[in-house]
Amino acid sequence: MKNNATGLLDALAEVEKRQEASTNLAREMGGDAFFIFLKDEETGSYAPAQGFLQSLPGGSSWRAFLKQASECNVFSGEVAFPDSKTLVSAVARSFAEAILVLVGRDLSPRWDDIAPGLPLLIRLLKTEARVHDALGRERSASEAVTHATHLAKALDRARRDVSATSLRLQQLNATLEQRVAEEIARRNEAEAALRQAQKLEAIGQLTGGVAHDFNNLLTVIMGGLETIGRQLASTSELPQLARLMRAQSMAHHAAQRAATLTARLLAFSRRQPLNPNSIDLDRLLREMQELLTSTLGEQIRLEIVGNAGLWSVFADASELEHAILNLAVNARDAMPNGGRLTIETGNTWLDDDYVASLPEPVPPGQYVLVAISDTGIGMDKVTLDRVFEPFFTTKETGKGTGLGLSQVYGFVRQSNGHVKIYSEPAHGTTVKIYLPRSQAEPDRQEQRNTPSATMLKGSEAILVVEDHDDLRAYSCGVLRDLGYQVFDAADAASAIRFLESSNGIDLLFTDVVLPDGLNGRNIADHARRLHPAIKVLFTTGYTRNAIVHNGRLDSGVNLLSKPFTFRGLAEKVRKVLDE
Template identity: 55%
Template sequence: MPDLMGNDEHLRAVLAAAGASGSWDWDIAADRLFVDARFAELYGLDTSELAAGFPTSVFFQAIHPEDRPRMRIAVAGLLAGAELFSKEFRVIDPSGTVVWMHGRGQSHLDAADVPVRFTGLLVDVTERKRTEERLRIAQSAGGVGTFEYSDGFATVSVSHEFCRLLGLHPTDRLPVRTINGVLADHGQQLIPEGHDAAAPVSLEGTFRIVRGDDGAVRWIARRGEVIRDSIGTGYRLLGVIYDVSDSKHLEGELRALNETLEQRVDAAIAERQHAEEALRQSQKMEAVGQLTGGIAHDFNNLLTIIIGSIETATRRLDPEVDPRLRRSLENATKGAERAAALTHRLLAFSRRQPLRPRTTDVPRLLAGMSDLLTRTITESIAVAIDTPEELWKVEVDPNQLENAILNLAVNARDAMPQGGELTIRAHQQVIGPQNAEGLAPGDYVAISVIDNGSGMSTDTLARVFDPFFTTKEVGKGTGLGLSMVYGFVRQSGGGVTIDSELDKGTTVTLLLARANDSEQIETAPKTEAAKHGTIHETVLVVEDDDDVRAHTVGLLRELGYRVIEAHDGASALRLLDKQEQPIMLLVTDIVMPEMSGSELAQVARARQPGLKVLFTSGYTRDAITDKDRLDEGVELLAKPFTFGAIAAKVREILDQ
């Protein structure tokens, strides 16, 4: 027989070849642990004491604190009668390195089935554990869960990522019924089972699941291989699953987009046609506006002479004159005034009228118009004004706004010959960057004039803002009402929308920009100034139209002023330099050849600081800056003007 030492050496050689990292033999009755040198080295034990053995407590001292409780439970199970031991746990070696060990052992029982010895081996599995950890991290980072299923078994080996994807508690094994139970579509199997071993089994597919934790519906893809045994009586399934919900949703959106492609193309074409039509309409309105503005300019010069001459003749008529002659002059005055009103509307449509924008309180303005609206609208029409208590102020010419609202109210009245309801409503509105009116984004106040009258057809609605277009009978409208409203609001930096349907009424909405809250609202009435002047007050009149200049000079001299005149800017500057008596007021036309009235005023003020200026024009575009508004400090008298208008205006300026 070989000696024991030889047997021990032979055993150690076999264990080393098998990858064992140590062995132990625990004498349970003596409570002594006998280990080999490799076990002692791993645990940091004194190898000179191997023969005497060690207390069993040393076995637990080197085990990682987190693993120590479950190892004590496992050992207690052996002492209670369990025969086999197989556990993986961490050991901290003398250098402080954490090493993973797989302990496998067996208890030995006496005749009374009481454990007396416990022998076993330690195998270093650190590298395998590290590989498994890297694989786990890779699966978690990539969102890939793994599974392995053997035909005929009720459980499946799974990774923690597999459990996470299904919303199940992390574990290493799951029942097949639990896995297939999360499928949203009954009859499908994520883990195929119960198949004929010889029949083909495919692991390619996608499944809808209802997660076990939060109940969310997700799409899971499954891929893998089927491994059959050599005799064809069984198989194993090895595969992976991963979440494909995002791609499924994108597929659904793409499918929906393809299904609605034709409708979206039609909508895009319609939108483009609408934009092109709006552009053509805008270009047409601009072209007509330029034409009407030029006509109004020349016409206003003629009306200035006509109205002025009629006024002069009327003032100088003998009280005993034939009444028929006086009536003729009165009729001529009325006709001229109607013509002046027409040119005013032309200028409003062409956005060439002079505006005096001020911070305006819309509710107060509408309240002030209440009596006027009531008198204008027939008793068969109920008038209501609906405005909130708190409303943004707007930057607008209040007189022109009143005219626009009154114009819309009259149109509404005419659309309800049998009576009805007229509502004027105001509210705040925020306009975004993309809007059909082409307005600058910001805060606006919307003023809507609403009636329940006859309404308009689609064809009429398309032409409603065209100048001279009207649905009224001959002699009952010029066709400039809505176009004037349109021009005034656009010149004020706002927009107009109209919504109408036959027999259901019309709503016209004016959108006006919000005013700066720091600006003050003008409420104090202006006092009437004395109209006549004195020979000591010198006025320089500059006008390139000889007839208009002669008329203006005559009016001012009749008012008592000392008047000198010039036909252009250069002549006016020479007169300005020659005068010994200072000129107190420059009255100049705006549109003149070579040097405009604005340029003349700038040079004249530089030469004579404090010189007051009054512009006159029937076409005030050159005096309007900053988005079609009058410059600060500019005084303007629009042509045609009456004797009373120029008298009051000149006196007002000189008395400032």
Template identity: 45%
Template sequence: MPAHPRSEAPDTLDDLRRALHQERQRNAQMAQELEHLRERVREAERYRFLFETMEEGFCIIEFIPGPDGQWVDYLHLMANPAYCRHAGLPDVVGRTLRDVIPDEAEIWLERFGQVERTGEPIYFEHDLYATDRCLGLAAIRVEPAEHHQVAVIFRDVTARKRAETALQALNAELEQRIDQAVAERKVFADLIDASVACVQVVDRQMRWQAINAATRKTFRQLFGFEPELGTPLADCFAANTSDGQRALTLWQKALSGEAFIEIDAFGEGEARRHFEMRFAPLHGDDDQPLGAYLFAYDITTRIEEQQRLAQAEQALRQSQKMEAVGQLTGGVAHDFNNLLGGILGTLELAGLRLRQQRHNALPPLLDNAQGAAQRAAALVHRLLAFSRQQTLQPQPTAIAALVDGMRELIGRSVGPQIALHSHSDADLWTVRIDPPQLESALLNLCINARDAITDNGAIHITCQNVEFDEQHCGPLDLQAGQYVCIRVQDNGRGMPAHVLARALDPFFTTKPLGRGTGLGLSMIFGFVRQSGGQMDIESTPGQGTSVRMLLPRHLGEPEPLEVPATALTAPQTQGRARKVVVVEDETAMRLVIAEVLEDLGHQAQLFENGPLALAGLQAEITPDLLISDVGLPGGLNGRQVASALRQRYPGLKVLFVTGYDETAALRNGGLEHGMSVLTKPFSLRQLAERVDRLLKA
């Protein structure tokens, strides 16, 4: 502060007062200037504080000219701590640029020299190669220009720069991946659109979301329209009731979350096509249901080929059967002649004994005739089974009881010169089969064994429980599980390999013409396979043959086997006598049925054919039962007669009798309630029991 001149001594009191006032003014001015000075000091301290603590790096540089007046270097006049922190260059104050970072000196001289020359501020980002950092810098010229100074402020933007670089690389990678995914999706889309399969995708509201070209073409051919994206399926299928409803049902099943395969046909007439449809639910990344999709393959050609193949196989089988008729004729004639000879001879003897009044000799003769007739009936049934696939009537069966019940019949069939042995496990399991078919199969196997034994020999029948796991059931073409094994083993001549290989072939036989019926092992094999089992044969020439029938175990109690009755006893009937209409073209059979009905206490009305029955019953009271042959002369068969009479008399009970197998009565629609079938020949007791059962139902 400048020194104030000392005033002269006052002459008067006024002069003294003026001097004091002036002194006070000078002191106030000095105090004000002192406060201003203190404020500038405080402001300088604040700036120093900011300078020292600010996050941005700051420095002032002064350029150094060379001999030619060009800038060759600059000096760091001042720098804050952030400068050292961000730039990674400590102790730069008082040092030149070339002393601090000589390798990058020309770059910085060019940048900041332009600011010093033009006075225009700049902002830029720059990588410090010496310290592997990136700085964001702003530079301005410090006035006056003749000081040749530039102020620089900057931040370390290394982290942001690296993040941006990484983001740019990531974006580039994502763009590349997106381009690749788009390309892949286009390839797949092109493949699906060009696929022969019909591909569809629907959302949970059952609207189309994706449709390929094959689908559009197929819909035009089958339904007369093309599906459009976003259109509800229900709207499009409204005019296609049958096909549309089935399609909607399948889509609803898929939208419920079920994946499945369905085979069905759509369209009408020549445009009808068969499809194998593979439905599956569609889920998003979060496993939430989005809809369902379908791949449908046109398998019409395959179905047609399969049908043609089935027809060709059927024609081949029929041709083979016709070819086998020649082989069968001799054996059938032989067996029938034997049976008829026994029946005729027995009846002739019975007539002779009647004339001789030897009535006690009649029962055994009649039993012989009945037995021969039953064997003839069994032969006819085997021929019927040979001509068509016979309908099985399986029931839970105790195998041990069945085999024990056949011992006497098998023993008589194989003859006394062959020893017959049988053994069954004590706890033999139950199986579900058709008992008469198994009896026929077992008898056939024992007769084959008899024919393979030259002189004396033995036949062993064993029944035992067996169980197969996955490893051992594969070669047998069976599912793993529990089975009953029925083995028929002989010590006959056996079969060579080439005969064994064809033993199960239909109509293959090594027997001479005229020996046996020729029905062979193929029928037994068919019965076993129909029953869910398997059959195999082991044979060694000179040692014998072993045949196994493997039948699946049934978890249930066996039903009692029927025991044939020896005589007719009328069932106990209650109430009034019933009226029974009998339509039968065979006079003897018609009279036998009438006799049985009269013995049962019923009234029988007999007709030879259908038209006579329909005409004769017009004015009659309502009948209780109709007994009709299936095959009738006169233009109406038994089914037609039954239908006409049931329309006239609702609830009429019907018993069909037929000389064919039961499938003849079922061919035209099956049996309705109150109908039954009885196969000829039948015993009088069987007829009586069936009539009583129908009338009581």
């Protein structure tokens, strides 16, 4: 059944074939009808996705079905309807954004046969729904323009026909036309902002998925290059050793640049796991001053204007430093003949009227502002409209990736903040970042000593769970080189079986995203039930809700982000084991 069901699931991607394909899929799974109900992001209610049947077999209402199923707190079994003599039997499966329902009698569907394709299908249906909503709003705006045009023509005819009240009608006409023009302009502006926000969201989903695969590959590439470098450094007998070392160094440098680009993609798509704390922003800027000065060069004068009563800000300090540095680099490139860069901080309040005018959701309240202003060449409106798009750049080929501002945008939005850019040609640019105020005292960062290679070794037993074969082999190799007892598993089921038969595992090192419906968090929970003292270290190249919620790493979770290096893995494993 699996191949046939997968083919029928693929057919659901086409709207015009969706009704027939859903009927065929239902029969394949032993039922009469198959539905996908999508969750409305604004109301939280569910409705059939576009192209699916709008009623259950026998004429029963799907609204009544969902209501009764919700009241019973189940989505399976038999549900009777007061408006129908038909007894409907249904089995459902819930996702975060959708509910799948199979209707029929004596159902025992094999969901696993279609499970691999469901996340992508649901994402496609959600995108269709957003596009459908956007087109509906666009049609409403067009109808408003048509209505306003007809109204203006009617007023013109009335003005010509009624000479006794012509002056009054002219006054009314002028007033009404102005109001209509203002309303049309307001709607057009809101529609444009909405379309831009939806476009950025769609691009973010795509780039996040690409970054996940790249991070797995980059970990293997960087690990292999590090191994080659260590081997070359330990010998002096090879001919052309210097040339090989130089080639290895160049390749490793390129891989690190690729890892940086991938991190920026994750930041834009808001899939970077953040670890926010309470930060003294003025203190952070003072610590960055030397770095910023060297980055800007001698031609640009840096001025930092602090605030004596500045509130603490709640954000990830490392990502905030990256955002400020990215903006400083952009400002430097916009001032080729020199100029002044001013960084100013302050306390502010975003009121209800202001946040209501924004296309993205931003809660009103207290925020800490950091404004970065330059005296550079500035930007026109066309450039400003695209400035946060990834890979969009006005720089020459080879001089910019187009990911700096998109990284800033993703970090600020994931931090529940707001970013605004003001710019005019020849009048410079100001970027204002608003981050939520923290009520806690700022954290004090302690100096951390770098451990020696000997201190990173160990003899504990470690279970490595990773579905990517080359990455699993690399991770196990690193840990064995450090002296650990290493066991490995390619999936969650194998890892759980091993944990149930073993009593001597000190650390579980597991990928978060795994096949077959289970993830690293499921393995960790099972491991702690079996071995309460076991330590857990997660790794991932793309955050999911298993260990990250609302963009923030769950409390008490240890995470090593991909791509990681030999030293990074060694230090993190030793740190977790020693806690």
